[in-house]
Amino acid sequence: MIAATDQNSFIVFGFDSAWMNNPKAPGAICSVAFATSAEPVFREPILVSFEGALEIITSTRNNHARSIVAIDQPTIVPNQTGSRPVDKVAASLVSFVGGGVQPASRSKTGMFCDNAPIWSFLRALNATQDPLLARTASAGHYAIEVFPALALPALAAHFARRLRAPKYNPTNRRKFRPEDWRSVVDTVAQLAERLAVMGMRDWARRMRELDSPQKADQDKLDSVICALIGLQWCSGPAGSSAMLGDLECGYIVTPVSPETSPRLKQAATKYGVSYST
Numbered sequence: 001m002i003a004a005t006d007q008n009s010f011i012v013f014g015f016d017s018a019w020m021n022n023p024k025a026p027g028a029i030c031s032v033a034f035a036t037s038a039e040p041v042f043r044e045p046i047l048v049s050f051e052g053a054l055e056i057i058t059s060t061r062n063n064h065a066r067s068i069v070a071i072d073q074p075t076i077v078p079n080q081t082g083s084r085p086v087d088k089v090a091a092s093l094v095s096f097v098g099g100g101v102q103p104a105s106r107s108k109t110g111m112f113c114d115n116a117p118i119w120s121f122l123r124a125l126n127a128t129q130d131p132l133l134a135r136t137a138s139a140g141h142y143a144i145e146v147f148p149a150l151a152l153p154a155l156a157a158h159f160a161r162r163l164r165a166p167k168y169n170p171t172n173r174r175k176f177r178p179e180d181w182r183s184v185v186d187t188v189a190q191l192a193e194r195l196a197v198m199g200m201r202d203w204a205r206r207m208r209e210l211d212s213p214q215k216a217d218q219d220k221l222d223s224v225i226c227a228l229i230g231l232q233w234c235s236g237p238a239g240s241s242a243m244l245g246d247l248e249c250g251y252i253v254t255p256v257s258p259e260t261s262p263r264l265k266q267a268a269t270k271y272g273v274s275y276s277t
Contacts, residue, residue, distance in 0.1 A: 009065040010034045012234070014045070014227030015053050016148075016219050017073040020110045021117040028216070028223040029053045032197055032231060033064060042199030045220035050121045057125065065139040069127055070230035072222060074104035075145040076129065076250045077112045081105050085271045086245030086252050090150050092267035093260055098163035099149045104250070131243045131253050132276065135234050144233065144253045148225040151255050155228075156187045160259035168221075170213045182208050184221065191228055195235070200224060229255060243276040244268060 011033040018027035029052075030045035048056065061067035077084065083103030091101040106112050127143035128134070134142035153160035166180035189204035204224070210217060233241045233253050244264065245251030256264060256277070268275040 009036075009063075010234075011061060011064040011067045012227050012230040013053075013057055013061075013067070013069045014223040014225065014230065015057075015069055015071045016222040016226060017050065017053070017071055017118065017121075018219065019073050019118070021050050023049065025215075026219070027053065028219040029056055030220070030223045030227055031056075031060065032200065032227055033060075040195075040197045040199070042197055042203065044199075044203055045223040047216055047219065050117045054121060054124055061141060066134075066137060067127075067141050068134050068230050068234065069125065069143045070146045070226040070233075070253070071143060072146055072148060072226050073118055074112065074250060075118065075122060075143060076247060077104045077106060078249060079105050081107050084245070084250035085273045086250045088271050089244050089264060089267040089273050090147060090252055090254075093153060093160075093263050094149050094165070096162060096263065097153050097159060097165040099165040101149075129247060131233065131251065144230060145251060146226050146229040147252050147254060148222045148229070150252060151225060151229050152184065152187065154255040154257040154260045155191060156183065157257065157259050158183070159187075160257065168213075169215070169218055171215045171218075181210075181213055184225075188221065188224055188228065191232075195228070195231055197231075200227075229253060239277050241277065243274075245273050 013031045015029045016027045018025055026047045026049050028045045029048050031043045033041045082105055087101050087103055094101050127141045129143050131144045159166055166184050167175045167177045168181045168184050170176055185204050185208045189201045192200035232255050242256045243251055243253050265275055
């Protein structure tokens with residue numbers, strides 16, 4: 001449970017950006033706000049463009065001393081080709097459980113090229129990218145990169161098994177498993193309850209009852225996972241989250257667990273990537 005006195009005037013946004021500014025495939029954003037004498041306020045996810053997300057963040061964050069935007073998209077990509085060292089570390093776990101990691105490089109037109117929307121978004125956001133500082137500061141505006149597919153094996157041990165990554169993307173009907181959708185939503189509901197964010201818990205329980213989830217529902221769910229990653233990073237038990245990588249070559253903030261941390265540490269050593277808890 002997150003104590004309100006520990007999170008006085010704090011808000012975390014979860015932003016599943018969808019990477020490219022396609023009006024037909026928007027991202028999603030949600031938030032959880034804390035104040036000393038009130039229950040956490042969960043704002044349910046809505047579909048947004050980069051511009052829409054920026055408007056929501058800008059209009060809301062000034063009411064809070066500390067704000068963190070947890071973004072599901074690489075936010076530091078200096079390499080022209082290939083992939084970042086931290087992508088290789090993430091892949092050591094994500095590939096093991098049966099998922100995939102999109103390599104991030106400046107050669108990815110529309111995603112990370114000079115004109116990609118993520119860069120203008122980050123400039124306008126004007127947030128500090130320093131996860132270690134964001135974790136300890138009492139005030140300020142911060143952005144952190146997160147990755148739901150990397151987080152889920154740490155949040156639910158059964159997802160950390162060989163080839164057991166949840167198949168909860170409704171657009172891939174061949175692989176989509178309704179039981180995985182329910183399991184991911186249950187994981188979110190349980191963590192939200194542990195963190196005393198009851199509005200998020202109740203939202204997740206409603207999502208569990210969807211007969212036929214759509215891609216927009218998954219985007220909303222991923223934005224909530226982003227917010228939970230941010231909350232656990234700032235307020236979870238010691239050692240329950242890690243920052244993989246650095247601010248020069250790229251990083252990812254993620255929950256870790258006894259099932260996932262050994263593999264990530266081994267890969268971090270192999271690729272010369274820092275591992276900070």
